[in-house]
Amino acid sequence: MSTLEEHIDIGAPIDTAWDCLHRAEVYPRFLDGVREARSEGEHRTHLDLDAGGRSQGVDIEITDRSMENVMRWQTTSGPDLAGTFSLLPIDREHTRVQARFEYDPGAVKDAFGGPRGFAQAAAIERGMRSDLRRLKQLVEQEG
Numbered sequence: 001m002s003t004l005e006e007h008i009d010i011g012a013p014i015d016t017a018w019d020c021l022h023r024a025e026v027y028p029r030f031l032d033g034v035r036e037a038r039s040e041g042e043h044r045t046h047l048d049l050d051a052g053g054r055s056q057g058v059d060i061e062i063t064d065r066s067m068e069n070v071m072r073w074q075t076t077s078g079p080d081l082a083g084t085f086s087l088l089p090i091d092r093e094h095t096r097v098q099a100r101f102e103y104d105p106g107a108v109k110d111a112f113g114g115p116r117g118f119a120q121a122a123a124i125e126r127g128m129r130s131d132l133r134r135l136k137q138l139v140e141q142e143g
Contacts, residue, residue, distance in 0.1 A: 002105055004125050007098040008132040012139045014069060014087050014095045020139050021071055021085055022062075030134035032127050044076075080104055097135065099128055 010017055020026060024045045027037035036048040040059070047058045058078035064071055069087040086098040101124065 001102050004101045004128055005098065006125070006128045006132055007096055008136050009090060010095045010097055010136045010139050011093065012095060013093060014089045017087055017095045017097060017139050018066075018069060018071075020135070020142075021087075026138060030138050031131050032134075045073075097132065099132060101128060 024037040024039045027045075027047065028034045031037075031047075033049050033051040034047050035050050035055075038046050040046050043062050043064075045060050045062060047060065049056050049058055056078055058081075059076045060073045061076050062071060062073050071085045072082070073084070074082040081101070081103050083099065083101040086100075088096040088098065090096055103124070
């Protein structure tokens with residue numbers, strides 16, 4: 001498995017950012033390639049993705065460690081992907097969001113196409129940064 005990590009500071013309280021991460025219907029607004037998202041129970045979400053010119057449905061399971069402000073997700077269908085969002089309070093009005101993405105490069109290539117090796121990692125890293133910037137904008141503008 002390969003791992004990428006990024007973080008961003010958000011001008012909003014930790015509870016506001018936490019709530020946003022748990023609203024599946026807003027995922028298409030900040031996660032590139034997510035066309036539609038819907039909750040399917042308390043800890044399951046279905047994502048309709050467009051990635052690498054391919055459409056695919058993916059189910060994810062979400063596990064919270066709410067006392068630590070950590071949301072972990074893992075695919076239960078489609079390619080083997082996992083990640084975490086860790087929220088750290090900077091002060092009462094600012095939060096650091098740390099994102100971690102774990103993936104098998106071969107599985108990503110097979111499922112979505114695109115580059116291999118370093119080029120793939122660079123593309124995923126750019127995507128994570130863009131996703132986090134859009135999350136920041138969403139949380140700061142709408143809470």
